[in-house]
Amino acid sequence: MRLSDAPKGANAVVQSVTDAHPSDPIAQRLRDLGFVAGEPVRLVARGPLGGDPLLIQIGSTRFALRKAEAARVDVSVGDAA
């Protein structure tokens, strides 16, 4: 499932980050920030207008990602917290 489609509050684990196009700087940046296979992530909140951007917790850090950015991250979702 794409991180952008994950349910709010659910604990998920990153599977992979997909390049949207060859040498995609945004995908590279996401990997640099810790979105690599096996990392636990959580969708904490959605923006007030159109549910965009998303607030993602990874480790102790929170990032605001636009939907198009979060869609690059594939996750598997466990049970909702």
Place this chain on the structure above:
Amino acid sequence: MSATAMRIALVGNPNCGKTALFNQLTGGRQKVANYAGVTVERKEGRFVAPSGRTLHVLDLPGAYSFEATSPDEAITRDVCYGRYPGEAAPDLIVCVADATNLRLHLRFVLEVRRLGRPVVLALNMMDAARRRGIVIDVDALSRRLGVPVVETIAVKRGGAQALIERIDASVPKVTPAPIDEATVEQLHAEVRSILADTVTLPRDTVALDDAIDRWVLHPVFGLAILATLMFLVFQAVFSWAQPVMDAIQAGIAALGTTVTGFLPEGSALHSLLNDGLFAGLGAVLVFLPQILILFLFILVLEESGYLPRAAFLLDRMMFRVGLTGRAFIPLLSSFACAIPGIMATRSIQDPRDRLTTILVAPLMTCSARLPVYTLLIAAFIPDRTVAGVFNLQGIVLFTLYFAGIFSALGVAFVIKRLRKDKSEHALIMELPSYRLPNVRDIALGLWERAVIFLKRVGGIILALTVLLWFLSSFPGPPEGATQPAIDYSIAGRLGRLLEYVFAPIGFNWQICIALVPGLAAREVAVAALGTVYAMSGSDDALASQLGPVISHQWSLATALSLLAWYVFAPQCMSTLAVIRRETNSWRNVAVAAGYLFGLAYLASLATYQIARALT
């Protein structure tokens, strides 16, 4: 170390407290400039170590990775690699990491270690880490990384003592890094393994952060809190700045009178000093109160961690028109004055987003337009109630404000369409932990902004004001002249020439002449109109005399056309000067001035022709 001073570079992730540490080390002994050819800020300072050595410290822009995605990060990378032209490679790299956020920050530490240069790791915010029950085995961490590790608390007096002692002791030896060409996954795996061995983390997040964010990022309450905060900022800017601005203007005028008191009244030198030099000085200094108050709020909001939250709330709306959530604060500031607004765009990382924000900021209705608006509205718009409750004059003023906002959105949208580089703009923005702002860091930040404005922008404004004085004063009127002196000057002749251009939009020659000195600042146009119509007195008295005269002599279409002109026209050299400074490019100044004048002309043309057809 030899005779040359040791050069230290501070590097670290954004939000690691690097700049606070830099302030702690160097105090006020800082030099802020730009890196050659780009608008990335270069901050250098020095301090004398206990051993008596002078150390030069370079505060490099925050970076998540050497895989740079912004001009800031590219500079950090190039300086660290020792390949930035004109910048010597640092003798020692102090890598700063937030002890409460090591999972993110350690990865960059590993990247820095791979450079093969002497590195010291400063574990910053150790106080916060202890409060959260995070236990770090510093010795084990140092062994695993192969670099010396010291604890720091950048916001506490003496909190950098351990770092200073470590730097002063000796340059650490470089141990070859175990992995040379690690993949991202390998680096993260190494971080995980180091953390598992050296750090005990009770829980991932701060309960207080979670609690605040639940309200602050709430779809309804969050927006309400944001609106309330912004309202307070605006109240403060207008109610605190105005008396100081009045005092500055009065003070400068009094100073001018005193200094020029011994010169004969009416001599060219008297006029140059009074109406050129001191007027220019006043024009520069009068912006300071608003700049300082706005930046006080911006810095507090930034340091406390709220600013990225505001950007989060508004990103969607701003993104639609080709901007970013981060553009909100600069654009809002521009309602007070475009100058601090444009200076505040530094918090926007993407250079394309930043340029768009700078280009549309002058469309926000700044406070200097108000005197012109009130004069014209009072003279031409009847004080009448419409639909039972609304005041017609109020509606016109409201319309003028919204014309500015909507055209800014439209222009941003057009810029987005015209741009050749269509690659995706990233948001990917960290929302740091909330923290109490530190007084010294705020004070140094304010001082920096004031110096930048006075040194880089003030010079241009002063020079142009003096130039405008020449244009408006020479040549002087001939013997037995019947018209006001400005009619005979170069500005007067320019105004007469401009009448050919401006006749289609309904401007008479008096308006055209007033537009020339009005370039100094929008509100000067009122005084200039007074001069052209040969009146004198204080601004308020002038406005009350001028009102009846223009309402008698101008048509309604002309007045509306002039209002439309002021919504768009870049009648403010200071704004153009600050665009030059902030983008480091005259081309951008030309683009901004060109499109704003173009829009102003078209809007006035449409307004005048439609109003004439209807009346």
